[in-house]
Amino acid sequence: MLLQTAVAAASQHPLSGTIAEWVWLLPVLPLAGFVINGLLSLNSAHFGPTDPNTPAHHPHSEGAAEAAALSHGEEAGAVGDDHHAVKRHRWATLTSIVGPGVLIVAFLLALAIWQVMVSAHPETPFIQRYFSWMPVGDLQIDAAFQLDQLSMVMILVITGVGALIHIFSVGYMREDPGYPRFFSYLNLFVFFMLVLVLGSNYPVLFVGWEGVGLCSYLLIGFWFNDKANADAGKKAFIVNRIGDFGLLVAMFMLFANIGVLDFVGVSAKAVELGAGSAVVTAICLFMFLGCTGKSAQIPLYIWLPDAMAGPTPVSALIHAATMVTAGVYLIARSAALFSLSPVASLTVAVVGALTAIFAATIGLKQWDIKKVLAYSTISQLGYMFIGVGVGAYVSGMFHLVTHAFFKALLFLGSGSVIHAMHAAYHSTHSHEDAQDMRNMGGLKRYLPVTCVLMWIATLAISGIPPFSGFFSKDEILGAVFARAHGSTLASATWLGIPGSTLLYVVYGIGLAAALLTAIYMTRMMLYTFHGPVRTGTEEEKYLHEVPWVMTGPLVVLAILTIFGGWLNLPEVVTDILPVGPGEVLTRWLDPVVGPATARITAGASHVPVATEEMLIGLAVLIAVAGILFAFVRLKPSRVPRKADAIPEHGFEGVVANKYYVDEALDRTVVTPVYASSRNFLWRIIDNGLIDGFFVNGSAALARGFGWVGSRLQTGNVGTYAWVLVVGVLVMLAALTLR
Amino acid sequence: MLAESLALTAALFIIGVVGVLIHRNAIIIFMCVELMLTAVNLTFVAFSRFYGTAGQVFVVFVMTVSAAEAAVGLAIIIAIFRHRQTINLKDINLLKG
Numbered sequence: 156m157l158l159q160t161a162v163a164a165a166s167q168h169p170l171s172g173t174i175a176e177w178v179w180l181l182p183v184l185p186l187a188g189f190v191i192n193g194l195l196s197l198n199s200a201h202f203g204p205t206d207p208n209t210p211a212h213h214p215h216s217e218g219a220a221e222a223a224a225l226s227h228g229e230e231a232g233a234v235g236d237d238h239h240a241v242k243r244h245r246w247a248t249l250t251s252i253v254g255p256g257v258l259i260v261a262f263l264l265a266l267a268i269w270q271v272m273v274s275a276h277p278e279t280p281f282i283q284r285y286f287s288w289m290p291v292g293d294l295q296i297d298a299a300f301q302l303d304q305l306s307m308v309m310i311l312v313i314t315g316v317g318a319l320i321h322i323f324s325v326g327y328m329r330e331d332p333g334y335p336r337f338f339s340y341l342n343l344f345v346f347f348m349l350v351l352v353l354g355s356n357y358p359v360l361f362v363g364w365e366g367v368g369l370c371s372y373l374l375i376g377f378w379f380n381d382k383a384n385a386d387a388g389k390k391a392f393i394v395n396r397i398g399d400f401g402l403l404v405a406m407f408m409l410f411a412n413i414g415v416l417d418f419v420g421v422s423a424k425a426v427e428l429g430a431g432s433a434v435v436t437a438i439c440l441f442m443f444l445g446c447t448g449k450s451a452q453i454p455l456y457i458w459l460p461d462a463m464a465g466p467t468p469v470s471a472l473i474h475a476a477t478m479v480t481a482g483v484y485l486i487a488r489s490a491a492l493f494s495l496s497p498v499a500s501l502t503v504a505v506v507g508a509l510t511a512i513f514a515a516t517i518g519l520k521q522w523d524i525k526k527v528l529a530y531s532t533i534s535q536l537g538y539m540f541i542g543v544g545v546g547a548y549v550s551g552m553f554h555l556v557t558h559a560f561f562k563a564l565l566f567l568g569s570g571s572v573i574h575a576m577h578a579a580y581h582s583t584h585s586h587e588d589a590q591d592m593r594n595m596g597g598l599k600r601y602l603p604v605t606c607v608l609m610w611i612a613t614l615a616i617s618g619i620p621p622f623s624g625f626f627s628k629d630e631i632l633g634a635v636f637a638r639a640h641g642s643t644l645a646s647a648t649w650l651g652i653p654g655s656t657l658l659y660v661v662y663g664i665g666l667a668a669a670l671l672t673a674i675y676m677t678r679m680m681l682y683t684f685h686g687p688v689r690t691g692t693e694e695e696k697y698l699h700e701v702p703w704v705m706t707g708p709l710v711v712l713a714i715l716t717i718f719g720g721w722l723n724l725p726e727v728v729t730d731i732l733p734v735g736p737g738e739v740l741t742r743w744l745d746p747v748v749g750p751a752t753a754r755i756t757a758g759a760s761h762v763p764v765a766t767e768e769m770l771i772g773l774a775v776l777i778a779v780a781g782i783l784f785a786f787v788r789l790k791p792s793r794v795p796r797k798a799d800a801i802p803e804h805g806f807e808g809v810v811a812n813k814y815y816v817d818e819a820l821d822r823t824v825v826t827p828v829y830a831s832s833r834n835f836l837w838r839i840i841d842n843g844l845i846d847g848f849f850v851n852g853s854a855a856l857a858r859g860f861g862w863v864g865s866r867l868q869t870g871n872v873g874t875y876a877w878v879l880v881v882g883v884l885v886m887l888a889a890l891t892l893r
Numbered sequence: 894m895l896a897e898s899l900a901l902t903a904a905l906f907i908i909g910v911v912g913v914l915i916h917r918n919a920i921i922i923f924m925c926v927e928l929m930l931t932a933v934n935l936t937f938v939a940f941s942r943f944y945g946t947a948g949q950v951f952v953v954f955v956m957t958v959s960a961a962e963a964a965v966g967l968a969i970i971i972a973i974f975r976h977r978q979t980i981n982l983k984d985i986n987l988l989k990g
Contacts, residue, residue: 870989872982876913 169275175268178302181261185345188257192339195246244334254338255321262314269307278746282355301355305747309352312559316476317345319708323567324468326705344370348477356417357406367478368395375465387464394458398448405441422491430495439492439499446482451533452510459533463525467570475532475566476559483555486543490751497647500544507540508664515671520811523590524569527679538631546755547634548748549741557623557719561612564712568609571701579697593797597688601698604706606684608713613680615716617673618778623719629774635662637762643755673781678789686791727767898939905932919970919980930959
């Protein structure tokens with residue numbers, strides 16, 4: 156019923172009749188790109204990464220084992236000195252046009268729709284119904300898209316940053332034998348991501364949710380000939396299934412309790428669940444379980460560092476800018492539910508805070524440049540969850556957007572570094588690790604543009620004003636602080652702890668994580684770009700800046716990183732400085748998350764301007780302190796080469812080994828599951844019960860009956876005659892002697 | 894009158910059935926089957942006397958079919974005898990499970 160009224164409202168919607176009706180084209184464009192590139196990849200002599208005739212020029216990931224390097228060397232040997240002659244896929248040119256092309260067109264369309272939205276600024280979502288998907292009794296699910304301010308933000312990020320990363324990939328994946336396959340997966344990912352953010356109900360969102368998981372799996376294991384990469388893909392897929400189970404349960408509970416699954420209906424009927432009731436808390440917690448899987452939060456974060464096995468543009472697009480932020484989007488989308496449950500909201504904030512500090516400490520001790528960024532992503536996602544957890548949905552989304560800018564920049568920058576390193580090692584047939592920072596150092600001489608651009612992103616992520624990360628991170632911390640004074644969260648209790656105390660703790664953890672962020676990011680920059688070159692004297696000659704097709708997207712991202720903060724300048728800044736309007740994003744998202752935010756902040760007193768300024772000053776001070784600390788304490792000149800490195804001991808060793816979480820999970824979960832599967836499910840249930848009893852048992856039963864039947868057929872006609880006569884007599888008796 | 898007729902035919906039929914059951918010789922069993930058919934024919938005739946002539950029509954049908962059956966049956970028995978030198982049904986039991 157609610158849906159129909161919503162549809163009726165849509166017919167007079169300010170966006171109807173405008174270009175917004177073409178919203179279906181947004182996902183269809185990358186889908187078309189997927190089909191075209193997919194067909195191109197099938198129609199080729201080279202399918203898969205190790206065609207014996209093609210030297211695999213791709214940079215090996217961290218997990219690339221000796222075996223791969225060995226085969227690599229053989230290939231290089233086979234082609235001799237001819238390895239500078241670039242062998243490209245036969246359809247590479249067409250793919251280079253189609254792959255990024257569909258994204259650019261989609262981005263332009265998104266811009267056009269955004270323009271219309273800016274002028275119309277609709278108060279209600281614009282819902283486009285295409286067909287009835289699951290009409291089952293009371294359950295009415297439409298295949299429908301919903302366009303509102305929240306999905307618009309996500310669409311712009313996905314298509315915009317996505318287009319830049321696609322362009323970068325043209326250079327990065329240039330010589331890969333699976334070039335069209337890579338772009339087809341990447342296009343497919345964008346399709347599913349757009350379905351995720353455009354879906355007007357949870358099931359459609361779930362389709363996108365699963366779809367991006369599939370593409371993540373495909374792209375992590377893109378170089379699947381290396382078992383480590385394939386395993387990383389499987390790990391991501393399996394860990395995400397645990398989270399998806401939570402999301403499914405949340406959907407079932409929503410339907411069981413309020414009977415609707417579309418976002419408009421849920422927002423309207425959420426209150427019927429009762430504020431703070433056990434049901435709404437359970438729904439939110441199950442939903443958050445889904446988010447911890449997709450967005451790599453404790454306890455399901457373990458897949459993301461391994462996901463770095465994929466090509467670096469994949470890490471930038473999927474595992475930093477878009478897919479992993481789907482959880483943040485989901486909570487912002489379900490703000491009406493989360494704002495009703497202070498316990499669930501506080502859980503989100505606490506888990507986010509713990510993840511932020513936990514991942515940041517691991518990031519301090521990683522040597523693989525992509526692993527540092529992976530843990531940094533987990534940490535920053537934690538920040539976003541702090542934001543949406545304390546009901547600062549706008550701040551969470553703001554950090555999502557700025558993080559998409561600067562983390563995509565950092566990942567693509569690391570991609571440039573790896574590309575250059577790999578080319579250098581490839582030229583000398585060296586099998587050194589192209590991603591290990593101990594093999595880098597002093598690269599600013601060879602990659603000056605990348606160095607400057609990555610420094611911009613580093614300052615942004617560390618929280619140095621006026622870069623974007625400063626504003627978004629500060630807004631989250633400010634929101635935590637403000638919520639600690641009288642809000643529905645502050646008055647609630649969480650596991651017996653008063654919400655107010657908890658929020659102060661979260662704030663403190665957030666500050667500590669900010670300090671660590673500044674340290675590990677500066678450490679990464681110092682070890683990569685400064686100090687002496689550890690790449691090797693022979694290789695140094697081959698180090699060079701990457702082509703413009705790769706630096707170009709970096710420059711655009713750097714501009715966005717610098718000015719991204721203008722999306723939502725705090726009023727405390729715009730009041731003093733004439734830098735433009737403040738709180739743009741807050742006002743933009745107000746129709747979507749405004750009511751939910753108001754419910755959380757009910758009764759909150761406004762933080763005095765002086766306090767706010769003090770908090771900003773503290774945040775900046777901490778960021779600067781972190782960077783200075785790294786500069787003073789870390790000496791790039793004393794870093795050993797990877798080959799000469801000695802393993803670290805004590806607590807540092809524990810951190811360097813990621814707190815042995817993977818090992819612990821292996822012992823406590825994976826091994827028992829394997830053992831019980833093998834000894835119980837396989838040997839007893841499958842072999843014993845199913846194969847032994849049911850399959851072979853039914854066969855034996857049929858054989859037994861067959862044996863009895865065959866004994867009856869004696870071949871003696873006399874016997875048959877006796878049986879016939881006796882049968883007739885019995886039937887006669889039965890019919891007459893009743 | 895009908896009761897006596899039916900008693901006679903029933904007796905004849907049972908003699909035929911018992912003959913089929915207890916004899917081993919294919920020719921004798923064959924003759925017993927003919928006896929059963931004759932008993933049935935007699936029943937038809939008896940009934941036709943009381944309920945119209947339709948029964949007599951059936952008798953003609955049955956006799957026609959039994960003549961054909963006798964021709965086929967005897968041919969089979971002769972073929973079996975040529976092949977096995979016996980028409981004892983105890984020895985003819987190849988078709989079994």
